[in-house]
Amino acid sequence: MDPHQIVSENEWLAARKALLEEERAFTHARDALVAKRQALPWxxxxxxxxxxxxxxxxxxxxxxxxxxxxxxxxxxxxxxxxxxxxxxxxxxxxxxxxxxxxxxxxxxxxxxxxxxxxxxxxxxxxxxxxxxxxxxxxxxxxxxxxxxxxxxxxxxxxxxxxxxxxxxxxxxxxxxxxxxxxxxxxxxxxxxxxxxGVEMALGTYAMLEFTAKGRNEKKDMREWMRHHDRYEESAGRVAPGG
CATH class of the missing domain: 3.40.30.10 (Glutaredoxin)
Known part of the structure; x- marks a missing residue:
């Protein structure tokens, strides 16, 4: 993973606030999309x-x-x-x-x-x-x-x-x-x-997307995800570099 720029707290806050505006726009756009979903004919x-x-x-x-x-x-x-x-x-x-x-x-x-x-x-x-x-x-x-x-x-x-x-x-x-x-x-x-289209039900993905590395997948979940009773030390784990 490419190294991130290291900045002061004030610089980070300015960048975070700019992103927050985009996140709010995304939330409002999603609300409008969901309303159209509920308005579909049956x-x-x-x-x-x-x-x-x-x-x-x-x-x-x-x-x-x-x-x-x-x-x-x-x-x-x-x-x-x-x-x-x-x-x-x-x-x-x-x-x-x-x-x-x-x-x-x-x-x-x-x-x-x-x-x-x-x-x-x-x-x-x-x-x-x-x-x-x-x-x-x-x-x-x-x-x-x-x-x-x-x-x-x-x-x-x-x-x-x-x-x-x-x-x-x-x-x-x-x-x-x-x-x-x-x-x-x-x-x-x-x-x-x-x-x-079913990804919204995957709470694990939503939580991962709060983290610095996000989903950390090159392609999709098959790279790392296993049945929960099949995780092992040598399998089903994403390396630090993805």
Whole structure:
């Protein structure tokens, strides 16, 4: 990392105040963007989706529980995978502490994967998580929300992800989707984000960005991040120079 200029306290304060003005502008711009997100039109969910849960088979409407809003995290764990995606696991490490706050603000959070429920339960126990996690195995849900991809997609080398046709990357990819249930019980899809669009949920990144070295990555999290039970002295660590 290049050495930083060393200055007096007064010079540092002047530079910090100048940056603060840009940070305030960014905050106001983000507030305006979020307002546009909430103003998006909705799509009524006409198809009946079912999920396997520890309490039995449930519909999408059932997943809301007593609340009117539902956040679904599309967790990358396919039917044939041995364990969950490290990046999705990294995000999921942030969830349990948020649950009571979301639930008391009329929001239910549920993770959904295509792997069978028994595989989800086993990995959840290994990771020590408590958030709801259900299986869409045998359902079109993941395919309809463009986070799972078919053998046909793989064969042609293309898939629809993050609202555009892209080169095929994997049979599963991450995302987050928001739904609303009205008093009549009808469910509406209100928002979905994919790829880097889910980064706002990564509190670790937000904390790292307060530090001198920031994320300290040359490319992305795969350079250093591991399942939290797999960090070792010789792996999963960013060197001082990045």
């Amino acid at each position: 799509v009524k969910v006409e198809k009946t989706y079912t999920f396997e849960t520890p309490q039995g088979t449930r519909t999408l409407a059932d997943l809301f529980g007593p609340r009117s809003q539902l956040l679904i995290y599309h967790f990358m764990l396919g039917p044939d995978w041995e364990e969950g995606c490290p990046g999705c696991s990294f995000l999921s490490d942030h969830v349990d502490g948020m649950l009571p706050h979301l639930e008391h603000h009329d929001v239910t959070y549920v993770a959904v994967s295509r792997a069978p429920l028994a595989k989800l339960e086993a990995f959840k126990q290994r990771m020590g998580w408590h958030f709801p996690w259900v299986s869409s195995h045998g359902s079109d849900f993941n395919f309809d929300y463009h986070v799972s991809f078919s053998e046909a997609d793989k064969a042609r080398g293309k898939a629809l992800y993050n609202y555009e046709e892209q080169d095929y990357m994997n049979d599963e990819l991450p995302g987050i989707s928001a739904f609303y249930r009205d008093e009549a019980g009808d469910v509406y899809h209100t928002y979905s984000a994919y790829a880097r």
